[in-house]
Amino acid sequence: QEEAKAAARDMFRLIFGISSTNTKEYREFCILIVNYIAPSSLARTSTIPEFASQFHHSRQVHDSTYSSTLFRRSSDGQIRRGPLLLAQQYHQALGEATWNSDRVADIDEDTIPSEMYHKALRRGLRQPSVLCNEHQMKACQLLDNYSNHTHAFVFRPPGTGKSFLWNGILLARFLRGSKRRKFIVLSPHSALLAQHVLQSKDFFTGTSLKVVSLTAVDLDNANTIGDFDLCYISIHAFALMSTT
Numbered sequence: 001q002e003e004a005k006a007a008a009r010d011m012f013r014l015i016f017g018i019s020s021t022n023t024k025e026y027r028e029f030c031i032l033i034v035n036y037i038a039p040s041s042l043a044r045t046s047t048i049p050e051f052a053s054q055f056h057h058s059r060q061v062h063d064s065t066y067s068s069t070l071f072r073r074s075s076d077g078q079i080r081r082g083p084l085l086l087a088q089q090y091h092q093a094l095g096e097a098t099w100n101s102d103r104v105a106d107i108d109e110d111t112i113p114s115e116m117y118h119k120a121l122r123r124g125l126r127q128p129s130v131l132c133n134e135h136q137m138k139a140c141q142l143l144d145n146y147s148n149h150t151h152a153f154v155f156r157p158p159g160t161g162k163s164f165l166w167n168g169i170l171l172a173r174f175l176r177g178s179k180r181r182k183f184i185v186l187s188p189h190s191a192l193l194a195q196h197v198l199q200s201k202d203f204f205t206g207t208s209l210k211v212v213s214l215t216a217v218d219l220d221n222a223n224t225i226g227d228f229d230l231c232y233i234s235i236h237a238f239a240l241m242s243t244t
Contacts, residue, residue, distance in 0.1 A: 009021065009023065009026070012026050016029060072085055107176065107177050107178040107179065108178075108179050109146075109178055109179075110145055110146040110147045111141070111144065111145050111146070111147075112144065112172060112173065112176050112178055113176075114137060114141065116172040116173075116175060116176050117132050117136070117137060117140045117168050117169075117172050118130075118131050118132055119172065119175060120167075120168045120169075120171040120172035120175060121136075121164065121168055123171060123175065124167060124168070124171055124203035124204070125203075132161075132164070132168070133160070133161055135154075135156060135160070135161075136161050136164050136165070136168065139152075139154055139165050140164075140165060140168055140169055140172070143165060143169065144169045144172070144173075146181075163196060163199065163200075166183040166185060166230060167199075167200055167203045167204075167230075169183075170183060170204075170209055170229055170230060171203065171204060171207070171209065174207055174208075174209055180229070182228065182229060182230070182231070183229070183230045183231070184231050184233060185230065185231070185232050185233070186232075186233055186234075186235055186238055187232055187233070187234055187235065188235050189234070189235070190215055190234055190236075193213055193215065193232050193233075193234050194213075196232055197211055197213045197232055200230055200232075209229045209230065210227065210228045210229050210230070211228070211229070211230045211231075211232075212228045212230075212231050212232070213231070213232040213233070213234075214231060214232070214233045214234070214237050215233075215234045215236070215237050216234060216236045216237045216240055218237070219237060219240060219241070
């Protein structure tokens with residue numbers, strides 16, 4: 001029996017071209033295939049009890065909450081559910097012209113219109129009437145000018161919107177579809193770093209802008225961070241990085 005199981009595992013790895021030896025992952029592959037062939041939207045042709053018992057979950061769980069529902073995420077972070085994708089395919093089959101709604105950052109420009117910073121603030125805070133403060137606008141225009149290669153210091157008391165300088169610039173460039181640079185922000189202590197990470201992720205809700213963080217305990221796995229738009233680094237981690 002053990003030899004049969006080993007042979008089945010070897011055949012599965014050969015067919016699917018994977019290196020994993022975890023049989024639970026094999027089951028997840030089969031679940032994905034069955035869910036794609038018989039999704040819950042097909043009602044009576046959804047997961048039959050025999051399949052459900054093999055996957056260790058009931059048909060009701062599969063139909064209501066199972067994670068492998070068909071969807072597509074656009075480049076601006078929006079999720080398009082299966083029924084909408086199916087409707088788009090029907091309309092395309094009937095001759096409706098296709099169009100690409102994904103936002104691509106391909107506008108190469110040194111500066112962007114000032115109104116974009118107001119728009120980014122309204123979008124990030126979800127308040128349609130809010131406007132940038134005077135110091136926020138001046139700082140964004142200075143820091144977001146790609147032809148300006150000078151350094152700058154911003155002296156403002158806590159709670160006056162300094163974090164908008166990087167959050168706002170990134171979101172403004174994203175909304176305009178303009179090429180943007182990456183931001184690295186040094187935080188003086190871990191509590192402030194965690195707070196800034198949560199604020200930025202909330203500010204970027206509904207977009208594909210990626211926020212990551214790096215503390216001293218993360219240095220061993222720093223190469224797994226991958227691509228990012230905004231990276232918060234603790235001052236301790238930065239000191240260790242600069243001395244090694």
